[in-house]
Amino acid sequence: MDIVLEGRAWFKGRLEQCCIGIEDGKVAAVKRSLDGDRKYHYGDMVILPGAIDAHVHFREPGFTDKEDFSTGSISAAFGGVTCAFDMPNTRPATVTLDVLREKRSMASRRSWIDFGLFAGVTPNNDMGSMAKEAIGYKMFMGSSTQSILVTKDEDIKRALEVAKEKGKVLSVHAEEEHMIKKDLATSLADHAVNRPSKAEASAIERLARLNEQTRVNICHVSSVEGMMALKGRAFIKEVAPHHALLDLDFKLGAKGKVNPPLRQGTDRDAVLAAFQQGRFDILASDHAPHSLEDKAQEFNSAPSGVPGVETMVPIMLSLVKKGKLDMSVLVKCAAHNPGDIFGLKKGRIEPGYDADLMVIDPGRTTRIRGEDLHSKCGWTPFEKWDAIFPVSVFLRGEELIRDGNIVGERKGRDVIASQQLSGRSQ
Known part of the structure; x- marks a missing residue:
């Protein structure tokens, strides 16, 4: 596997301690144990789509x-x-x-x-x-x-x-x-x-x-x-x-x-x-x-x-x-x-789906402050509300956000165009 994430993943309707194997930006396998070129160990943290x-x-x-x-x-x-x-x-x-x-x-x-x-x-x-x-x-x-x-x-x-x-x-x-x-x-x-x-x-x-x-x-x-x-x-x-x-x-x-x-x-x-x-x-x-x-x-x-x-x-x-x-x-x-x-291979931790993932530490609750958010507007109607922000976020298998910092590259793409391209290449 190119990349493996180990943690408590939402798989088939429940949280399971398992490994998510990723190849070419997609979930390739979800198993109890997997080896990969890069492995992320998240312990008891929760991995969601x-x-x-x-x-x-x-x-x-x-x-x-x-x-x-x-x-x-x-x-x-x-x-x-x-x-x-x-x-x-x-x-x-x-x-x-x-x-x-x-x-x-x-x-x-x-x-x-x-x-x-x-x-x-x-x-x-x-x-x-x-x-x-x-x-x-x-x-x-x-x-x-x-x-x-x-x-x-x-x-x-x-x-x-x-x-x-x-x-x-x-x-x-x-x-x-x-x-x-x-x-x-x-x-x-x-x-x-x-x-x-x-x-x-x-x-x-x-x-x-x-x-x-x-x-x-x-x-x-x-x-x-x-x-x-x-x-x-x-x-x-x-x-x-x-x-x-x-x-x-x-x-x-x-x-x-x-x-x-x-x-x-x-x-x-x-x-x-x-x-x-x-x-x-x-x-x-x-x-x-x-x-x-x-x-x-x-x-x-x-x-x-x-x-x-x-x-x-x-x-x-x-x-x-x-x-x-x-x-x-x-x-x-x-x-x-x-x-x-909307007919996308997204939104699930299952083989064949894009490896779009967020990692959550359920014990890490914070209070929302508009000045800490990243929208240009700089405010929120939910000021001081409790929230649990992701520890890490992955887009198609590549880590984009880690501990409040941008660690990945700007690689967003149109889902319709990419789906059509994928269909032509198969």
């Missing part, structure tokens, strides 16, 4: 004062995320094949981790031309930061049909635009009133009415009403940490302004309980950073969005340690399911 964050906004091109692919991707790596899917609401928006290719070229030079790029949906763009090079499609039914709105039934139905025809997931920001008020908001409570939970539920119900077997991912479900609308429907369900852990009572001001909004404690409790019970498919950060200067504006003018790619897994690992979350739920929602849903 690297997380796949299916919803990030790395802000490049167009908004690099907030984040860029370099800072966003290294922030992800420090949090155990080894693959991230970037959303299309950049400037220019990723709604044509030319822009998609330009963005991929840029990200291939700048990303520290592997990535996929969503193609944006507009009422009349050529969705089909982007199918072979995008990880999936993203459609905004409700307005958000630099979003491209799709609100008419015929346009939504077209998007559903093209996604189905091309075999792609359609990720949807599900809020009904006509239910979103534009009233002056001076607080998080006002923001939640302007974007009521019924707007989320109504959008989900409309999608269900129009959909015919397209794989639809309902992004960042935020409310009791939204979950009720999802009940019994064959949608992929995504949860973001801020909707599961934060609510209006946290008094975050503009730092908690996000779309869909933070809601009442009853909504937060219900979303968290559903996640704990395994009723969500994907845990995704919806990492959407803005500068401190942006967030310091008057509340009504401050942009919506919070950072989260670096803190998502560490916070959840802390909940696991406290007995508030099963490790199986975290691994499925942060690694197994995103890999399976």
